[in-house]
Amino acid sequence: MAKIQAVIAMTLDGSVPSAGEPLMGWLKSDRNGFPYWRERCTRRLYPGYPLIDLICEKDSATDTSAVFLAEICDAESSELLRGLSLYRLIDELVIFLIPSVGTSSLSVSAHLPSGNWRLVKSRTFRNGVCRLNYCRILQ
Numbered sequence: 572m573a574k575i576q577a578v579i580a581m582t583l584d585g586s587v588p589s590a591g592e593p594l595m596g597w598l599k600s601d602r603n604g605f606p607y608w609r610e611r612c613t614r615r616l617y618p619g620y621p622l623i624d625l626i627c628e629k630d631s632a633t634d635t636s637a638v639f640l641a642e643i644c645d646a647e648s649s650e651l652l653r654g655l656s657l658y659r660l661i662d663e664l665v666i667f668l669i670p671s672v673g674t675s676s677l678s679v680s681a682h683l684p685s686g687n688w689r690l691v692k693s694r695t696f697r698n699g700v701c702r703l704n705y706c707r708i709l710q
Contacts, residue, residue, distance in 0.1 A: 573637035574662040580644040585680030612640035656684035670699035
């Protein structure tokens with residue numbers, strides 16, 4: 572069975588980073604940001620991706636190392652996160668915590684999946700961004 576990773580950019584207050592946030596440029600282009608996860612995925616998920624099809628694809632994947640990646644960094648992609656969380660599809664969370672308080676009223680943290688998660692790795696970069704890697708604990 573394939574796994575689904577959600578890579579999330581989030582401010583300290585749990586909001587979507589503003590469009591003018593300088594650290595978003597770093598996150599989208601630096602080898603330690605989103606490109607790192609893009610290189611290791613089998614398929615990228617985009618806003619509007621049909622979730623019922625995704626459930627079937629995930630369950631029928633013969634390649635157990637297949638990774639579906641969802642990048643969450645704006646209002647549109649936060650709706651994808653909401654859907655993935657609603658169907659409890661996410662197996663791994665990677666949260667990039669940006670050291671600022673957002674001006675956006677859109678909360679990403681409200682769409683984070685419920686359940687038990689285990690922190691498996693964390694890293695703080697020189698620019699103050701903190702990366703937190705979580706795996707779902709199966710019950």
